[in-house]
Each structure stands twice: as C-alpha cells, then as structure tokens.
Amino acid sequence: MKVDYIIVGLGLAGLAFSRELEKENKSFIVFENKSQHSSKVAGGMYNPIILKRFTPVWDAENQLKIAIPFYKNMELLLGNKYDYKVDVYRLFTSIEEQNNWFAACDNPTLSSYMVPKVITDKFNGIDALFGYGKVTHTGRIDTNKLIEDYHFYLEKSNKILYQDFEYNRIDFNENKIQYKNIETSKIVFCEGFGIKKNPFFKELPMQEAKGELITIHAPELDIDFVLKSSVFIMPLGNQLFKVGATFNWKDKTSIPSKEGKEELLTKLKSILNVPFEVVEHVAGIRPTVKDRRPLVGLHKEYKNIALLNGLGTRGVMIAPTVAKELYNHIENDMLLRNEISIKRFENN
Ligand SMILES: Cc1cc2nc3c(=O)[nH]c(=O)nc-3n(C[C@H](O)[C@H](O)[C@H](O)COP(=O)(O)OP(=O)(O)OC[C@H]3O[C@@H](n4cnc5c(N)ncnc54)[C@H](O)[C@@H]3O)c2cc1C
Incomplete structure (x- = not known):
C-alpha cells in the first residue's frame, strides 16, 4: 500500500x-x-475565559474562528449533531468576586464574551448567595x-x-x-x-494530568447552562449532567479511581441541594505540556x-x-x- x-x-x-x-x-x-x-x-467545553481568574484563554479568539466552522463541517460530513451552544454561569462566592467580574468586563479582549451584570435568578438545586456571572459564545462538543x-x-x-x-x-x-x-x-x-x-x-516536556468525570442523574436540578464553581456541572439533556473534572499529576492510568469520585462528590455536594445518582464515571490523561x-x-x-x-x-x-x-x-x-x-x- x-x-x-x-x-x-x-x-x-x-x-x-x-x-x-x-x-x-x-x-x-x-x-x-x-x-x-x-x-x-x-467534557468537550469551549470557553474563551479562564473562570478562576477571569483572564483570557491563550489565542482563544483566533482558535474559535477556526474551531466553530470546523465542527459545523463535521456535523455536515457525518450527519450528526456535535456542537451544543450553551452559556457558562460562574457561581460567585463573594462580593470581591463580583467586583473582579466587573473589572474583567472592562478588558477589551473579554468584553464581547462577558455579560457585565450579576445574574440573580433562582435555579432549583443551587444556592447562589452572590449570584452568577454569565459567559457567552461558549459551548460543548460531544467529542x-x-x-x-x-x-x-x-x-x-x-x-x-x-x-x-x-x-x-x-x-x-x-x-x-x-x-x-x-x-x-x-x-x-x-x-x-x-x-x-x-x-x-x-x-x-509533558506534564500530563489525569482527569476524572462523573455523569449524574438529577431530576430536580433546573439548569440549562454550564455551572462553573469548584467543579463544572454541564447539562446533557434527560436530567443528566456531566460533572468534572479532577486533576491528578501522579496517577498515570486511565482507570477511574475511588479518590477521584470522592473528590467530585464532595465538591458537588457543596453546590447542589437536590438529590442525584451517579450513572457513569470515566477518566483520561490530558496531554499537558x-x-x-x-x-x-x-x-x-x-x-x-x-x-x-x-x-x-x-x-x-x-x-x-x-x-x-x-x-x-x-x-x-x-x-x-x-x-x-x-x-x-x-x-x-
Ligand atoms: C477528564 C477530562 C476532561 C476534559 N475536558 C475538556 C474540555 O471540556 N474541553 C477541552 O477542550 N478539552 C478537555 N479535555 C482535554 C482534551 O481531552 C485533550 O486536550 C484532547 O483530547 C487531546 O487529544 P489528543 O488527540 O492529543 O490525545 P488523545 O485523545 O489521548 O488521543 C490520542 C490517541 O492516540 C492513540 N494512540 C496512542 N499511542 C498509539 C500507538 N502507539 N498506536 C496507535 N494509536 C495510539 C490513543 O489510543 C488515542 O486514541 C479533557 C480531558 C480530560 C481527561
């Protein structure tokens, strides 16, 4: 050949x-x-903002210009849907974070993606004392x-x-x-x-990081956006949500671990106030440099x-x-x- x-x-x-x-x-x-x-x-997320510090992701604008048509083209080629447009809501934990959000909204690189207000709407399943900041032009690829x-x-x-x-x-x-x-x-x-x-x-010089994710079934959780807090909670439809992800720099296997699951559950329980059941648990190694x-x-x-x-x-x-x-x-x-x-x- x-x-x-x-x-x-x-x-x-x-x-x-x-x-x-x-x-x-x-x-x-x-x-x-x-x-x-x-x-x-x-998780398949694309998001041009680092939500820990409200700073731009490296080269994001350039990459999104190429990535969005690329996945559209894959949908046309393969006759299936992969790109789900979904906003990201960052859960605030303090007044200081709200202030940092407004400061970041003034950054010209970020302003077209960040909504300059605190969202105070109530969503069943989550206590949000300090509200949310909303990021647009984000989405999830079903990789x-x-x-x-x-x-x-x-x-x-x-x-x-x-x-x-x-x-x-x-x-x-x-x-x-x-x-x-x-x-x-x-x-x-x-x-x-x-x-x-x-x-x-x-x-x-790789500095690979193992990551684990769980999928939960939470019939009472009412969000149609990706919630970003200590973990992300991503709606998949049918009352299913992907929750992740962990970072582990020592374990080099792709095997889902008890510790990884515990970590995700502990963080999740500090965010959700409705019942849920874990239906899937997966792991992989991110090829990080x-x-x-x-x-x-x-x-x-x-x-x-x-x-x-x-x-x-x-x-x-x-x-x-x-x-x-x-x-x-x-x-x-x-x-x-x-x-x-x-x-x-x-x-x-
Ligand atoms: C838990 C988790 C959550 C993540 N969430 C996100 C997210 O929300 N958004 C995002 O953008 N990224 C996310 N990532 C990162 C993303 O998955 C990676 O950046 C990306 O998948 C890397 O792709 P890759 O093709 O380089 O590597 P891989 O996906 O690892 O693909 C490499 C392929 O090569 C094959 N292979 C290796 N060696 C050989 C060989 N000798 N012969 C034949 N085949 C071989 C492997 O089987 C594999 O299929 C996440 C990663 C993890 C683990």
Missing part, C-alpha cells in the same frame, strides 16, 4: 489533521490502538460521539487500522518511509499521552516525521487551528509560531 501520510492516533489531534488531509485530497491511513481516552471522555462517528466513517473507506503502531518497524528510505507493507512520505504522531512510548518525541502550549513540528533529524500533541486541557478549541498550521508547515513551508513549535525545546 502507498499513502501520502500515516497518522498515529485518532483523538482530537489525529481527527483534525486527517480532515486537513481530506480537504487537500491527500491519501492517508490511521493507526489507532485504543490505549488513550482523553478525547473520548473530555465521544464525534470520534465514534469519524471512526466509522474512516472504517467505511478502509482508512483506519486498529493496531498498535510499532515505532521500531519504521524504515527511513531517502525521501520515503517504509512501515511494514506501507510506503508513505510522512508520519504524523498524534498519540496524546501515548507519546511517552514514542522514541522520537518522548523527551519533550510544561509551558501549557501545544507541541507541533517536524523532528529535527528525521524531516518526514511530525508531531501534533500537547493539546492539554483545551483540545476542542486548539486542535483545528494547530492541525492547519502543521499541514501548512509541512506542505507549504509556512513557519510555525514559536510558541507552538517543538523547536522551543530543542536547545534545552
């Missing part, structure tokens, strides 16, 4: 890069070994359904192999690569935390292998933008921004 590209890993990074290839009529085959689950378990549907779409055209990619089977051959019976020009690695097994890129920026670029020695990783806590917003930048870098010689390029770590 002869293809232009091999892609290793089909989470949000692999999906976004393969769409670039499809658009440009490049041939490719994807390898997926189902070892990582970050994209499938993700699990999107990735599942895209797998099926690639299966139909025989573009995905459910196999472990074996790094030691790569033969570099002048401008070509031979991998088992496949001849290709380029390999793009999109393995998320799986990068730790990749001999070409494993030294890059030390400086909280993506890892994009070609290998310094082997110029026909590339990396698309480091999407961290915001893969939904970042993936479409950086996939495009990597494609243009490889095919059109366009420079990568220094802040996303893996070159920033090459001299360290």
Whole structure:
C-alpha cells in the first residue's frame, strides 16, 4: 500500500489533521490502538475565559474562528449533531468576586464574551448567595460521539487500522518511509499521552494530568447552562449532567479511581441541594505540556516525521487551528509560531 501520510492516533489531534488531509485530497491511513481516552471522555467545553481568574484563554479568539466552522463541517460530513451552544454561569462566592467580574468586563479582549451584570435568578438545586456571572459564545462538543462517528466513517473507506503502531518497524528510505507493507512520505504522531512510548518525541516536556468525570442523574436540578464553581456541572439533556473534572499529576492510568469520585462528590455536594445518582464515571490523561502550549513540528533529524500533541486541557478549541498550521508547515513551508513549535525545546 502507498499513502501520502500515516497518522498515529485518532483523538482530537489525529481527527483534525486527517480532515486537513481530506480537504487537500491527500491519501492517508490511521493507526489507532485504543490505549488513550482523553478525547473520548473530555467534557468537550469551549470557553474563551479562564473562570478562576477571569483572564483570557491563550489565542482563544483566533482558535474559535477556526474551531466553530470546523465542527459545523463535521456535523455536515457525518450527519450528526456535535456542537451544543450553551452559556457558562460562574457561581460567585463573594462580593470581591463580583467586583473582579466587573473589572474583567472592562478588558477589551473579554468584553464581547462577558455579560457585565450579576445574574440573580433562582435555579432549583443551587444556592447562589452572590449570584452568577454569565459567559457567552461558549459551548460543548460531544467529542465521544464525534470520534465514534469519524471512526466509522474512516472504517467505511478502509482508512483506519486498529493496531498498535510499532515505532521500531519504521524504515527511513531517502525521501520515503517504509512501515511494514506501507510506503508513505510522512508520519504524523498524534498519540496524546501515548507519546511517552514514542522514541522520537518522548523527551519533550509533558506534564500530563489525569482527569476524572462523573455523569449524574438529577431530576430536580433546573439548569440549562454550564455551572462553573469548584467543579463544572454541564447539562446533557434527560436530567443528566456531566460533572468534572479532577486533576491528578501522579496517577498515570486511565482507570477511574475511588479518590477521584470522592473528590467530585464532595465538591458537588457543596453546590447542589437536590438529590442525584451517579450513572457513569470515566477518566483520561490530558496531554499537558510544561509551558501549557501545544507541541507541533517536524523532528529535527528525521524531516518526514511530525508531531501534533500537547493539546492539554483545551483540545476542542486548539486542535483545528494547530492541525492547519502543521499541514501548512509541512506542505507549504509556512513557519510555525514559536510558541507552538517543538523547536522551543530543542536547545534545552
Ligand atoms: C477528564 C477530562 C476532561 C476534559 N475536558 C475538556 C474540555 O471540556 N474541553 C477541552 O477542550 N478539552 C478537555 N479535555 C482535554 C482534551 O481531552 C485533550 O486536550 C484532547 O483530547 C487531546 O487529544 P489528543 O488527540 O492529543 O490525545 P488523545 O485523545 O489521548 O488521543 C490520542 C490517541 O492516540 C492513540 N494512540 C496512542 N499511542 C498509539 C500507538 N502507539 N498506536 C496507535 N494509536 C495510539 C490513543 O489510543 C488515542 O486514541 C479533557 C480531558 C480530560 C481527561
């Protein structure tokens, strides 16, 4: 078999890069070994504001301009709904937080997303002594359904192999690569935390963080927005809500833990005053980088292998933008921004 590209890993990074290839009529085959689950378990939120400190998310405006049409296009391609527009309400815990909110509303980068008032409406299930601040232009991508549907779409055209990619089977051959019976020009690695097994890129400074989420059934909870407090509570419909997420920098497994669940339940009980039942509990490893920026670029020695990783806590917003930048870098010689390029770590 002869293809232009091999892609290793089909989470949000692999999906976004393969769409670039499809658009440009490049041939490719994807390898997926189902070892990582970050994209499938993700909350799927996109939100241009860091709600702890009311500061802008890095590059958010630029990323949203590319991400929103990208997911619209996925909906058209696959005939399903993935993008659910939903506001985010930040629960205030003090007058000081309210004041900080108004101060942030004056920031020109944030003002188009933040509503400059305190929402005092009552919602069954939540005590909000100090009210809420509302963020708009936010939403949730159903990443699990999107990735599942895209797998099926690639299966139909025989573009995905459910196999472990074996790094030691790569033969570099002048401008070509031979991998088992496949001849290709380029390999793009999109393995998320799986990068730790990749001999070409494993030294890059990841600071991965395990995250856990639960889904609850709470028939009396009356919110149609994402509530952000010590955890987020996200409506899914049918009285179901996703609640998350934990951060654990020590545990490197994707196994849901008793401690993770306890942490979420403790926080949740301090917010909700209605009964609920846990119906699902999932976990994954976020491929976070030390400086909280993506890892994009070609290998310094082997110029026909590339990396698309480091999407961290915001893969939904970042993936479409950086996939495009990597494609243009490889095919059109366009420079990568220094802040996303893996070159920033090459001299360290
Ligand atoms: C609990 C939790 C909540 C989150 N919530 C949000 C959120 O609300 N919004 C947001 O934007 N982001 C969120 N994230 C972060 C988001 O999930 C990540 O940024 C994103 O999914 C990373 O995508 P990826 O494709 O780089 O990695 P992954 O999703 O890990 O995909 C990598 C893929 O490569 C495959 N693979 C690895 N090694 C090999 C190999 N050798 N051979 C073949 N296949 C291989 C894996 O099986 C996997 O499918 C959350 C993450 C977690 C864990």
